[in-house]
Amino acid sequence: MRQAVTRLRGAFAIAVICADYPQELIVARQQAPLAIGYGQGEFFCASDTPALVPYTRAVLTLENGELARLTPQGVSVYNFAGDRLKKQPRTLNWNPVMVEKQGFRHFMLKEIYEQPGVVRTCLEAYLNPDWSLGSNKPLATINPVQLGITDGLLDGVEQIQILACGTSWHAGLVGKYLLEQLAGIPTMVQYASEFRYAATPLMPNTLTIGVTQSGETADTLAALEMEKQRRVGKPAPFQARLLGITNRPESSISLLVDQLIDTHAGIEIGVAATKTFVSQLIAFYLLALDLAYRRQTLPVEGIEQVLTGLRQLPALIELILESQERYIEELTHEFAETQDFIFLGRGINFPIALEGALKLKEISYIHAEGYPAGEMKHGPIALLDAKVPVVAIATPGIVYEKVLSNAQEAKARDARLIGVTPLNAPEANEIFDNILPVPAVDEILSPILTVIPLQLLAYHIAARRGLDVDQTPQSRQERDR
Ligand code: BG6
DSSP states (O other): OHHHHTTOOSOEEEEEEETTEEEEEEEEEEBSOOEEEEOSSOEEEESSGGGGTTTOSEEEEOOTTEEEEEETTEEEEEETTOOEEOOOOEEOOOOGGGGSOTTOSSHHHHHHHTHHHHHHHHHHHHBOTTOOTTOSSOGGGSOSBOOOOOHHHHTTOOEEEEEEOHHHHHHHHHHHHHHHHTTOOOEEEEEHHHHTTSOOOOOSSEEEEEEOSSSOOHHHHHHHHHHHHHTTTOOGGGSOEEEEEESOTTSTHHHHSSEEEEOOOOOOOSSSOSHHHHHHHHHHHHHHHHHHHHHTOSOHHHHHHHHHHHHHHHHHHHHHHHHHHHHHHHHGGGGTTOOEEEEEEOGGGHHHHHHHHHHHHHHHOOEEEEEEGGGGGGTGGGGOSTTSOEEEEOOSSTTHHHHHHHHHHHHTTTOOEEEEEOTTOHHHHHHOSEEEEOOOOOGGGTHHHHHHHHHHHHHHHHHHTTOOTTOOSSOHHHHHO
């Protein structure tokens, strides 16, 4: 095996059994996830940790360039050169119930319903209890969040680059909005799969944030590794500063970055990211507040306003889930023959339009485009007719009227208009054929609410079509290659 793996090229995670040694399994990892589970007189290997949870919680994630030998007596790990390595499994604080559907038809629906709890847990983990308007200490001396990120990583940061794929990239776009608008730091968001082959020229004092649900996406890991390597030996301002945002602190990203924000969303089984996306957004709100406090870009009242709004979100997500699921399920009858959808949003809700479209295409195989509402007239409007529903995200704030007017342009093309917008806004009632109502909140917090009806819409359209919502053909393993 050792001789063979050094001759292999590309990414692989292999398990090999030899007819002469049926009690042994040899596994090897290179750029693809491979986890080993420790049992009692039995050992397991899998491409991802959730598969091991029903059997054991003691798990060792192999690193690139490592081999392991699994026998009933134990596990021994080696590098590809044959040197024995000392490795200990870590104990996951998960339980088997986390990988059960618990009465839900699909994991995706279960995970959509877990979102209020996920937001609560993440806020509880990181909001500073000492921050309260009744505090004896002046609030200007108390950081509102406790992310545990060292000063060395954040001090003097001049720009931020976010590297991610898919839904995590969309979270990065919302993150950019928050980091720029709340903390005043210029921020770029790059697809990891592009950045790997065309990196931005090296800039000093740059914080690089890798965002990944699984912690194993090959492009994201490779982009972070490249960023780290190209800064080795450079003068101090050019040294790498790497931060990870993930719900999987035990995954491979933890080996690459200086520090992690664990979003506390737990494992996501459904292939379409839902609760982990919302938890990534919460991590960005908290990071932006942390930086806003450190750099004094927001007054105490401004910070308090965002904190108050954040604390209200779990109850508001619950409200949307309770009041809307049935309606959205019924509405999907009308899309039995639909082949194309357009999602529109502006400002902080433009990434949510992208996310709504991605959710729909990923699990229902319906063609869907997310577009900045103001750009629709520059081309895509030509696609619209009565057969193409347009979902517009219009929440009160700086771009509200603009989105409504963009939606009206679509209406002039006979498109059916669905609004993700607060109920009882007379101007919206007139424009939209259907409304997926969301409570009116501060615009900057609205993405956490506007994404919920879009997740339900994608889920119910796919479920109605009888598709396997949790496991699309483009499975996680394929993505991890
Ligand atoms: C894709 C998944 O293949 O990978 C998406 O289908 C996901 O749902 C993307 O957003 C990135 O994954 P991760 O684990 O790096 O966030």
